[in-house]
Amino acid sequence: MISCLGISKKYVSVEALKDITFEVPQGEIFGVIGPDGAGKTTLFRILTTLMLADSGTATVNGLDVVKDYREIRNHVGYMPGRFSLYRDLTVEENLNFFAKVFHTTVKENYDLVKDIYVQLEPFRKRRADALSGGMKQKLALSCALIHKPAALFLDEPTTGVDPVSRKEFWGMLQNLKRQGITILVSTPYMDEAALCDRMALIRNGSFLAIDTPEGITAQFSKPLWAVRSNRMSKLLADLRAGDGVESCFAFGDRHHVTLKREEPGRLREYLANQGHQDVEIDRIQPGIEDCFIRLTMP
Amino acid sequence: MLRFLIEKEFKQIIRHPFIPKLIFVFPCMVMLVFPWAATFEIRDVNLSIVDSDRSTYSTRLAQKIVSSGYFRLTDVSSTYPEALQSIENHISDLVLTIGQGFERDLVREGSAKLMIAANSVNGTKSGMGSSYLSAIIRDFADDLRSEQGQMQGAEAVPVIHIAPQYRFNPHLDYKVYMAPALMVILLTLLCGFLPALSIVSEKEAGTIEQMNVTPVSKFRFILAKLIPCWLIGFVALSLSFGLAALIYHLFPAGSLLTIYCFASIFVLVVSGFGLVVSNYSATMQQAMFVMMFFLILFILMSGLFTPVRSMPAWAQTITAINPLRYFIEMMRMVYLKGSALADMGFQMIALAVFAVFFNLWAVFSYKKTN
Numbered sequence: 001m002i003s004c005l006g007i008s009k010k011y012v013s014v015e016a017l018k019d020i021t022f023e024v025p026q027g028e029i030f031g032v033i034g035p036d037g038a039g040k041t042t043l044f045r046i047l048t049t050l051m052l053a054d055s056g057t058a059t060v061n062g063l064d065v066v067k068d069y070r071e072i073r074n075h076v077g078y079m080p081g082r083f084s085l086y087r088d089l090t091v092e093e094n095l096n097f098f099a100k101v102f103h104t105t106v107k108e109n110y111d112l113v114k115d116i117y118v119q120l121e122p123f124r125k126r127r128a129d130a131l132s133g134g135m136k137q138k139l140a141l142s143c144a145l146i147h148k149p150a151a152l153f154l155d156e157p158t159t160g161v162d163p164v165s166r167k168e169f170w171g172m173l174q175n176l177k178r179q180g181i182t183i184l185v186s187t188p189y190m191d192e193a194a195l196c197d198r199m200a201l202i203r204n205g206s207f208l209a210i211d212t213p214e215g216i217t218a219q220f221s222k223p224l225w226a227v228r229s230n231r232m233s234k235l236l237a238d239l240r241a242g243d244g245v246e247s248c249f250a251f252g253d254r255h256h257v258t259l260k261r262e263e264p265g266r267l268r269e270y271l272a273n274q275g276h277q278d279v280e281i282d283r284i285q286p287g288i289e290d291c292f293i294r295l296t297m298p
Numbered sequence: 299m300l301r302f303l304i305e306k307e308f309k310q311i312i313r314h315p316f317i318p319k320l321i322f323v324f325p326c327m328v329m330l331v332f333p334w335a336a337t338f339e340i341r342d343v344n345l346s347i348v349d350s351d352r353s354t355y356s357t358r359l360a361q362k363i364v365s366s367g368y369f370r371l372t373d374v375s376s377t378y379p380e381a382l383q384s385i386e387n388h389i390s391d392l393v394l395t396i397g398q399g400f401e402r403d404l405v406r407e408g409s410a411k412l413m414i415a416a417n418s419v420n421g422t423k424s425g426m427g428s429s430y431l432s433a434i435i436r437d438f439a440d441d442l443r444s445e446q447g448q449m450q451g452a453e454a455v456p457v458i459h460i461a462p463q464y465r466f467n468p469h470l471d472y473k474v475y476m477a478p479a480l481m482v483i484l485l486t487l488l489c490g491f492l493p494a495l496s497i498v499s500e501k502e503a504g505t506i507e508q509m510n511v512t513p514v515s516k517f518r519f520i521l522a523k524l525i526p527c528w529l530i531g532f533v534a535l536s537l538s539f540g541l542a543a544l545i546y547h548l549f550p551a552g553s554l555l556t557i558y559c560f561a562s563i564f565v566l567v568v569s570g571f572g573l574v575v576s577n578y579s580a581t582m583q584q585a586m587f588v589m590m591f592f593l594i595l596f597i598l599m600s601g602l603f604t605p606v607r608s609m610p611a612w613a614q615t616i617t618a619i620n621p622l623r624y625f626i627e628m629m630r631m632v633y634l635k636g637s638a639l640a641d642m643g644f645q646m647i648a649l650a651v652f653a654v655f656f657n658l659w660a661v662f663s664y665k666k667t668n
Contacts, residue, residue: 085508
């Protein structure tokens, strides 16, 4: 389990983390969701004992990240945001090396990495830098797991990985969770957030909300409307200028809109007056991203 | 655990496209090429003679100069301006002007004047060339004097013959002088640069991040970087001992053990220095640049090319904080003079102080950056 109490960290002029408090029970997948530069990596570095917080305390598996940093390193697996295994060693050598560094052998914990490693098996003599992005992530995960850590820290593990591999990767995380491993994972992708047990939305170093994905979306109090017409770019400007509109954001092929008063009929009228045709206005269920945007609205 | 780390380092070194070659090519370059190139011995100085006298004596002098082997007669001009022209056209480096009445003055008055003009664009060549030339002319004057003495019989003119004896390097062979010092440069590059760059490259690749969350301690991690580089350094050093013996028939007058003993302290100094640089550098580029800066400074102020004692006082003070200086001194002392450990207590202590200083600094600064 992981717990954080009032963690703050300031770089020279930027406050990277402001009073972060949360707790992750054993065997949970906890997502830290937020844009680049929100402070995700700083939080991970503090929890993996790579960096000291300015204030606050944190424990991993009951061990203090400052006092017991040596002991913690035996019990956590960390996968940094960018690929950081030895590129000039082969797949097999990397795995063996990290096993030995943790005083264990690949054989001893093979059952834990088996599902992942079987996919790498055909390439085991290949040098790590010659692997594809998805394969690299799998190897990195294997290396982070080989010493059977109690907690796993994955910093943006799916950034730059194709959608199929991403899906596969999250499947693996579900398997690991079943084995009782606590997983802290960060991602800038909102669609992955729904796969976490609980999650925190982070922005500018502060947690905006901590809840289950359902809980987060339930916090979205207003009805949400998806609007489209034949002239999408003009539509965005018109919606934002419309006096009945509270907020409007572009979401792929539709614009997500909340209204001051729930009168979609008036909105349709207004858009028709602005010269839009084929106007569609549908009520939709808000997603994590809608919540995130709403929470960060001034 | 250290074993696995070292095993990993060796795998990485062997797979590196360049470093394994470097380990062999570098000592060969340093021992086969540099001693010939890094020499102050001047040969084939291009000489232009203006002989306005055209007498027996002037011809004899010219022949004596050419037969010395140090000079190549490029042209014999009839006037001085013509000879200057040949300097300007890079044909000759020195002009010897023998004025009209050279022989007559010598015979009648017992003295005559010559002029040497040198092209000082290449300072070493002109300086050494004109001093060689002066020495030959002095020799020529001695010859004449003793001839006269024999002719005049009893009234012998006193002649002083100087026979310099070059101790420890009888033939004043520059290669003998340079080779031991070049071994120092070799060791500096291999044991100073390699570990520093290898640590910075782990920083650059992000692998150090991964290593930092393992139970491997910083000390072990760094030690695992240093040990392979030390081994490589000693292999290269031994290789260059072999090459020096094979090619220059240069065997240390002292004991090889003394050299290895000093080398092991020196290796600690340079690798400690490399670690300090690597601690303050985020990228290879930064590390390379800083290392190059200090290396050039260290080499120029080490007495490798120019003797420390002939530097101005302030520069001599600076050389006191140059570890290369002490090791080069020691190498030459052991190789040429056969000094033993007991003769070099000062150098030994100086190097030990550097070793402690740099390594403490390295440990201290490593903690601060984390």
